[in-house]
Amino acid sequence: MALPRTSLHGFxxxxxxxxxxxxxxxxxxxxxxxxxxxxxxxxxxSILYAYVRSMSxxxxxxxxxxxxxxxxxxxxxxxxxxxxAVLKHANIDPGHLTTLDDLxxxxxxxxxxxxxxxxxxxxxxxxLQGHLGSIYSERVAGVIDHHDDEGKxxxxxxxxxxxxxxxxxxxxLVTNYCRPTWxxxxxxxxxSGAAHAQGDGMADDDAVVKGWDADAAxxxxxxxxxxxxxxxxxxxxxxxxxxxxxYLEAKMMLxxxxxxxxxxxxxxxxxxxxxxxxxxxxxxxxxxxDYKQWDQDGLRLGVSSVVKNMEFLQKKAGDEAETPxxxxxxxxxxARFSKERALDVYTVMTTSKSSEGQFxxxxxxxxxxxxGAAAAKxxxxxxxxxxxxxxxxxxxxxxxxxxxxGQWRRVWWQRQVQHSRKRVAPLLRGAMxxxxx
Ligand SMILES: [Mn+2]
Numbered sequence: 001m002a003l004p005r006t007s008l009h010g011f012x013x014x015x016x017x018x019x020x021x022x023x024x025x026x027x028x029x030x031x032x033x034x035x036x037x038x039x040x041x042x043x044x045x046s047i048l049y050a051y052v053r054s055m056s057x058x059x060x061x062x063x064x065x066x067x068x069x070x071x072x073x074x075x076x077x078x079x080x081x082x083x084x085a086v087l088k089h090a091n092i093d094p095g096h097l098t099t100l101d102d103l104x105x106x107x108x109x110x111x112x113x114x115x116x117x118x119x120x121x122x123x124x125x126x127x128l129q130g131h132l133g134s135i136y137s138e139r140v141a142g143v144i145d146h147h148d149d150e151g152k153x154x155x156x157x158x159x160x161x162x163x164x165x166x167x168x169x170x171x172x173l174v175t176n177y178c179r180p181t182w183x184x185x186x187x188x189x190x191x192s193g194a195a196h197a198q199g200d201g202m203a204d205d206d207a208v209v210k211g212w213d214a215d216a217a218x219x220x221x222x223x224x225x226x227x228x229x230x231x232x233x234x235x236x237x238x239x240x241x242x243x244x245x246x247y248l249e250a251k252m253m254l255x256x257x258x259x260x261x262x263x264x265x266x267x268x269x270x271x272x273x274x275x276x277x278x279x280x281x282x283x284x285x286x287x288x289x290d291y292k293q294w295d296q297d298g299l300r301l302g303v304s305s306v307v308k309n310m311e312f313l314q315k316k317a318g319d320e321a322e323t324p325x326x327x328x329x330x331x332x333x334x335a336r337f338s339k340e341r342a343l344d345v346y347t348v349m350t351t352s353k354s355s356e357g358q359f360x361x362x363x364x365x366x367x368x369x370x371x372g373a374a375a376a377k378x379x380x381x382x383x384x385x386x387x388x389x390x391x392x393x394x395x396x397x398x399x400x401x402x403x404x405x406g407q408w409r410r411v412w413w414q415r416q417v418q419h420s421r422k423r424v425a426p427l428l429r430g431a432m433x434x435x436x437x
Contacts, residue, residue, distance in 0.1 A: 012096040035125035052178040062119035085274035090219040124170040127152040168236040169227035172244035214255035235418035297436030309352035344372030361414040373408035379431035388415030
């Protein structure tokens, strides 16, 4: 049975307890999960998809309820200040988010959340990675994503979508997919409210539904605006993004409480500032907060995206280690991060603005094993031109120190700044596939 129309707040509280109940009583359940970097995009598109879908599930759905899962432990939410900024606007209590902590421990997963009892919808990625992938990848039933297709989701997905196309934000694709259902839900909620309320009551019901819609619209808007720099980044923004923003903004404007005061640019600036506010975080947390990992042809790759430059990271490392040799402190910290994850290849991609306000990227590539080094060299050779790689020289920095024997490391400016991890990671994985075994 479809869930009655409710607020995001109520929906998330309900799904969290429904998952617990499904695990306790060995019931079937459908999960909607974003990628393990758990950025704003992954968070909002899993929630939006699950929210709209649960109130109007397709006929023959695996289960009528869709539970959105944030692909990190609950404690990692604190490492994402932008979450808190957005959740406040969407009237969501962070404690109501369902995270990896709500799933059974790996050792119990086969018995407590039996794969056959689950159906998984992937949003903002198209291959289930890591431990979850090793247990549940056969149970993936649908996907909406904007990364390169890894060919892991079946071609035929029946009731569920199989949409993989280029867009600035995956939330745009989810919004546009859910739009007809969402409109139908809002209209029927408004008309049924009108049917059994009179006078003032009718106006109140109307405002409540529009307020719920505006909460969800802000959740979606925040991600699309962050992923497209308020629709201004022409290398990322697509028609899907503009269409979704137009739709969500219109939903917001229907809400009397917000329509007068909402300013899209102000909203974007607020979320963007929250996202960059990582000064008080520990270096290991900064490296881990937007991190993705792949196993490819016997090699393991990890890629951290960081919203500050190498200079910031070096200073942070130097302060934490209380040493003037900031570059070495940073390398030590990165080596520890890589060792804990048994990486063959580790990459750190930074984004920042120059003193003249120019958007810039740096790329650090470090191989720890022979296989990793072969792949890293092949990548450097093959992708230097496409990515505009230019040696990075800042004295006393990570570019100076020589790597240990058997290791290989380079630090570059990446002058072709339009290429994010979405492009760099497939290039690295391609090199690993060529040189690995
Ligand atoms: Mn995304």
